[in-house]
Amino acid sequence: MNKRFRDKLQQAIYLVINPLVKGLIKLGLTPNAVTLIGFLLNIGVVIIFVKGVEVGNRGDLSYVGWAGALILFAGLFDMLDGQVARLGNMGSRFGALFDSVLDRYSEMVLFFGICYYLIGHHYFLSSIFAFIALIGSMMVSYTRARAEGLGIECKGGLMQRPERIVIISVSAIACGVTAHFIGGDYKLYVPGIPFHIFETISIFTFPLFIMAIMTNITAVGRLRDAKKAMDKQDQVTRVIRSATTTPVIALLLAVLPSLAWAGNSNEPVFPVPHTPNMLFYMQRTPNANTIIYDLNLKKDGSLNESEPVNIYWIRYTENNEKKGLNYIQRKFAYGLKIKQLEKDKYELRSVAYDKKKMYLMKAAEGGGYHIYTQIGQTMAILNRIYLQIEGGTFWFPNVVYIEMKGIDPATGKEIKEQFKP
Known part of the structure; x- marks a missing residue:
């Protein structure tokens, strides 16, 4: 599905569910509580499928229809927990981890219920496809998580979690409704073919067959895309390493003045970005991709007071493409937490490390905006932040140290400070 279309559809859905979200916030529900409710509803789906085997008969597909309705309702909570976190300003790193873990549990117990129902009513072949769909679904999620843990964005493919939930729930509801009108044991035969080519349960099981194929194609496609991105990163790394050990250094310094060589021997060599309104930039060990913090000006040249800082990537490993931050990154x-203190003065804090205060304000001389922060014993103009990362995970990287570089306004000299977060 086209990303722009997905974003527009998501925003339209948010307009519908936001009143409900605000109601949940007033009731005192946290994002983690909403996530837990969604998981418990999926356990309810399993109970319906199990009851459909133990109490119902093969031709009674009403259990499938009711299970589909509950799956759709439980899927709504996948969107509600995120919106509760955003509108209630209750987002946290643990909340994101908790949501991701319970999503995986929800999907696994859902497929457990489906497989139990199909095997219990002797739809053995369909149960195999359901299990293959489960494998593909888990690998779609795992491939993204592992790639992002290695610093690679990996969101492509047709069978992401929202699509999977919609397909399963809608097909189950359609199966239950159709069975009510034509019967659960309806079979369609074609003259000359010794077996039926359609039966009522096919409305539910055929989409599972499609999902079994498409989820695994999506997982393999994400793996391929991640490999391409990693190959580009490795190529940049090899070029940089070879340049630092051969006479090509002189040539690079002559033709690539944008490269700056770090003084710390443990720090990789990264390109130095140059953008017209750049306040400062951030770089990290995993790759040369750089986060830019620009002054956000309106068309008339005045500061956008509601959003004074524009944050985006320059992805040097992807043909220097400029790209906005995704929701999790922001x-x-x-991202930054920004509070206006007075006219032309803002307090800024990093969403990941809010102990260090920064200030966006105009210089005493010249009138230009700069970011000021404490570097050592000096209130300096911030130019660059560097993170030395060694291991850890996507959500909990092992940050060995943070280095901040800037200019002393009084002397014009560069100063820097390293500290452990």
């Missing part, structure tokens, strides 16, 4: 990693 809310939990590289």
